[in-house]
Amino acid sequence: MDQFINGYRDPQDVKHISICMVCRTEIYPRELIYRMRGGLLHEECLLAYAQWYFKTAFEKAN
Numbered sequence: 001m002d003q004f005i006n007g008y009r010d011p012q013d014v015k016h017i018s019i020c021m022v023c024r025t026e027i028y029p030r031e032l033i034y035r036m037r038g039g040l041l042h043e044e045c046l047l048a049y050a051q052w053y054f055k056t057a058f059e060k061a062n
């Protein structure tokens with residue numbers, strides 16, 4: 001398909017709706033996200049977020 005006919009110079013021009021709090025890359029419409037108090041994050045970024053969020057509670061069981 002000719003990119004100039006459909007009006008998009010670049011598929012990456014699709015406008016993102018927010019920036020992920022964890023990986024700092026764009027979040028696009030229809031992506032699966034978690035909505036947190038401080039912003040949005042990708043579904044796959046939840047573990048990293050949780051590890052950061054709960055880091056003060058993280059310890060070795062004894």
Ligand SMILES: [Zn+2]
Pocket residue numbers: 020021022023024025041042045
């Ligand atoms: Zn992310």
